[in-house]
Amino acid sequence: MKRLRALDTCAVSDALDRHGRTGVVHGLRPLAADRPLAGRAVTVLLGPPPAQHAGSPQRHLGTAAVDASGPDDVVVVAHQGRIDCAGWGGLLSRAAAIRGVEGVVVDGAARDLSEASEVGLPVFARAATPVTARGRAVELAWGEPVEIAGIPVAPGDLVLADAGGVVVVPAGQAQDVLATAERIVATEAAMATAIQAGTPVSSVMGKTYEELTDGNR
Known part of the structure; x- marks a missing residue:
C-alpha cells in the first residue's frame, strides 16, 4: 500500500485514462x-x-x-x-x-x-x-x-x-496503473518546479502536459 498512499486520486485518474480504464x-x-x-x-x-x-x-x-x-x-x-x-x-x-x-x-x-x-x-x-x-x-x-x-x-x-x-x-492492473501514476506525478513535480522558478505556465503546460494521459504514447 505504500506506493498507493504516495499518490493522489488525480494522478491515479490520469493513469486510468492512459490505460483506457474507468475507475472514478x-x-x-x-x-x-x-x-x-x-x-x-x-x-x-x-x-x-x-x-x-x-x-x-x-x-x-x-x-x-x-x-x-x-x-x-x-x-x-x-x-x-x-x-x-x-x-x-x-x-x-x-x-x-x-x-x-x-x-x-x-x-x-x-x-x-x-x-x-x-x-x-x-x-x-x-x-x-x-x-x-x-x-x-x-x-x-x-x-x-x-x-x-x-x-x-x-x-x-x-x-x-x-x-x-x-x-x-482493478487488482489485475494495479502494477501498471501505479507505475503510470508515479511517472505522471514525477512529470508534474518537474513542471511545478519550473513554474516556481519563473518559467511561463504557457510554456510549462504545453504539448507534454496535454499528452500525459494519451494512451498512444
Whole structure:
C-alpha cells in the first residue's frame, strides 16, 4: 500500500485514462476523519428487504465484512446511491477502527459520523443522514463483486480516496496503473518546479502536459 498512499486520486485518474480504464467514483466526499484512505476493497452489497422477509435479518449489515477486515482494508458498501437511509453507522465505525480498517466508502448515505471522526475512521459517502437502515435496507452479500456509481469493484481491488474524490483500480492492473501514476506525478513535480522558478505556465503546460494521459504514447 505504500506506493498507493504516495499518490493522489488525480494522478491515479490520469493513469486510468492512459490505460483506457474507468475507475472514478463520482459523487462521494469525505464526511468523517478528513484524511486520505488507501487499501484493498472488502465489499458489501445492500438492498431493500425482500417482500417476503419476516422479522430481523440474521446479522446486521456490514458486520461480517468488518470482522473479516483489518489494516490495509477498505470496506466498500454498495448502497445503490440511496440517501433515504444509512448504509453505515457508528458502531460499525468503532468496530472497524478497532480492527485497524483503513476506512469506508459508501455509495449512499452514512450516519453517526461524529463517532467515526472520534475514532479516526475516514468515511466517504454521498450524504449524511440520521435515518437507520433497520427495516429499510439489508445486507444481500459481502465479499463479492459489486458496483458503486457505475464502477465495478471486486474484493482486493485498490481503493484510494482523498479530497479529490474516490478511485478504484482493478487488482489485475494495479502494477501498471501505479507505475503510470508515479511517472505522471514525477512529470508534474518537474513542471511545478519550473513554474516556481519563473518559467511561463504557457510554456510549462504545453504539448507534454496535454499528452500525459494519451494512451498512444
